[in-house]
Amino acid sequence: MSNTTSGLSRRTLAKGAAWSVPVVAVAGAAPAYASSPTKPVIEVSVVPGSGYKQPGNKCKPIFKGYRVSFNLKNTGNTQATLTLTGVDATADGQDITGESTFAYGFVVGGKLVKSVTLEPGEVVELKLGFSNAPTSEGRTLEGTIYYTVEGVAGSASFNEEAKEPLC
Numbered sequence: 734m735s736n737t738t739s740g741l742s743r744r745t746l747a748k749g750a751a752w753s754v755p756v757v758a759v760a761g762a763a764p765a766y767a768s769s770p771t772k773p774v775i776e777v778s779v780v781p782g783s784g785y786k787q788p789g790n791k792c793k794p795i796f797k798g799y800r801v802s803f804n805l806k807n808t809g810n811t812q813a814t815l816t817l818t819g820v821d822a823t824a825d826g827q828d829i830t831g832e833s834t835f836a837y838g839f840v841v842g843g844k845l846v847k848s849v850t851l852e853p854g855e856v857v858e859l860k861l862g863f864s865n866a867p868t869s870e871g872r873t874l875e876g877t878i879y880y881t882v883e884g885v886a887g888s889a890s891f892n893e894e895a896k897e898p899l900c
Contacts, residue, residue, distance in 0.1 A: 773813030775851060775882045776806045777889040780858060784893025787862070788869040798863040799824060799874050800840065801891050805859060807851035816848040818886075819879040822863055824871025824895060829863060836864045871895050 783802035799822070807813050820837050822829050830837075838845030839859040849859065861878060875892040 772809065772885075773811050773883045774807070774809040775813050775815045776804075776808055777815070777878075777880065777887065778804050779889060779891040779893070780804055782893070783860075784874045784891070784895045785898050786869050786871070786895045787864070787898055796864050797869045798866045799829070799869065799871070799895055800860045800862045801874060801893050802858055802860050803878075803889065803891075804856065805849065805851060806856040807853055810853045812850060812852055813882055814848055814850045816881050817861075817878060818881055820861075820863070820876060822874065822876030824866065824868060824874055826873075827868060827871065829866035829868065829871070830876075838862060 780802040785800050787798045787800055789797060805815060817838060820830055836845055838847050839849055840862045841859070845862055845864065849857070851857065872895055874895040877888050877890045879886070879888050881887070
């Protein structure tokens with residue numbers, strides 16, 4: 734009687750098993766790495782057609798100013814806070830940010846606030862109000878807002894027609 738072999742000895746199988754163990758260990762570690770938090774990211778974009786005048790004392794909390802809306806979207810997988818740090822803005826080319834009483838912020842609950850916190854995936858539209866400007870007669874509102882998201886600086890520009898108020 735003759736012995737037949739399949740071509741795979743126990744030694745060959747042992748060698749193959751030794752090489753496959755590290756591959757399994759690396760593949761097992763990948764999901765833990767993939768689920769680690771990313772740095773917070775909030776995308777900021779102007780809402781087209783959202784520029785409005787806020788004349789006199791008609792549209793509280795904005796007095797003699799303007800407003801423009803921005804979409805904010807948290808594209809990260811952790812909660813993130815956007816903090817406004819500055820603004821440059823003109824109405825018909827005239828600086829509206831130079832007055833000592835000039836105020837700006839997102840309009841939330843009838844107040845101007847500088848910081849907004851968004852949950853992962855959350856999208857909000859917020860009105861950015863400019864108050865106590867030297868004029869509220871301008872027809873074209875343009876400028877740049879400056880902000881940080883968890884300490885990382887960013888900016889967003891706008892150029893909008895300043896329509897009559899919708900108070």
